[in-house]
Amino acid sequence: MENQAELFGRIAAALEKLAPATPHAVDWQGAPAFVWAGDSARPVECIEAPALDLLRGIDRQKQVVTANVARLAKGAASHDMLLWGARGMGKSALLRASVADAQAAGGKLALVQVATDSIPSLPGLFAQLAGIERNFLVFIDDLGFAEGDDATPRHLRSWLDGGVEARPANVRLAVTSNRRAILARQASEQDDPINPRDAVDDNLALADRFGLSLGFHNANQEDYLEILRGYAAEYGLDLDEGEALEWSKRRGARSGRIAWHFITELAGRVGKQL
Structure with a gap:
């Protein structure tokens, strides 16, 4: 009987591990x-x-x-x-x-x-x-x-x-x-x-x-450069606006995201973290 009780105990412990964990209550005041x-x-x-x-x-x-x-x-x-x-x-x-x-x-x-x-x-x-x-x-x-x-x-x-x-x-x-x-992810025209x-x-x-x-809306050239100027001033980076425009042409777009990618490139060249 003692061995049987031990077996049942091991089975219960194993089942408890397999059961999904009960979600913890969220402290909705505790984080931003x-x-x-x-x-x-x-x-x-x-x-x-x-x-x-x-x-x-x-x-x-x-x-x-x-x-x-x-x-x-x-x-x-x-x-x-x-x-x-x-x-x-x-x-x-x-x-x-x-x-x-x-x-x-x-x-x-x-x-x-x-x-x-x-x-x-x-x-x-x-x-x-x-x-x-x-x-x-x-x-x-x-x-x-x-x-x-x-x-x-x-x-x-x-x-x-x-x-x-x-x-x-x-x-x-x-x-x-x-x-x-x-719209639907695939094609609204369907x-x-x-x-x-x-x-x-x-x-x-x-x-x-x-x-x-x-x-x-997509940035025009001046907006794109203005975004870059702000980032370059914030992080102390030298900005070559001609190179920045060439970067956007290679990417096929002008946007804040493309500007940030160029700033990341500039920072990486001089060993800075952003």
Whole structure:
């Protein structure tokens, strides 16, 4: 009997190891940012973002976004935001920098990043955040729907526009996308050819739910150089503007991201860290 009890004990211990771990309760007051993984959140101890002064060529967008985030941080009326447009022009960087700036000013605000594949779990996240004495900006980066996914856009419209599972009063959504009509990942042109306008209207109906919808456009040459000048001055680097323009030509684009890649190259040449 003693050997049998020992055997049962070993079996119970093995089963306990195989069982999924119980998610730990999240301290939603304990970090400036979090990453939501569908059923739990991981705290992020520092928001990686450039200084707002270094985000150039997007002055109007910067003014509007920082003001809206500051209102949210104070608990005042604020908008859900859709930032759409050209790649590499600072959409997600501006959101992160605005939250960091509001936190530095004493605002009770945290950033919660949600991967696109975790969007169906947003009601569970909202349920947790609703009871916290803090304001939250829930951030979905580079949103695009899988072809044939009709459910996710419908849910997002409901969460934004007062459905029974709408986001709570202390939460606002911020979404980045390459296009204002947040289209399927593959090809919007494969929508029903009988009435393609219905598909476009349906996507725009989601975009229209956001109180703020801001477009970001490719940088012209002067904006691109101005971005580079700001970075070069910040990090004490010598800037050859002709070489910088040649760099952008080889990349086939002018954007804040391309400018940063060139600054990284300059810093690496002289042995500097960024």
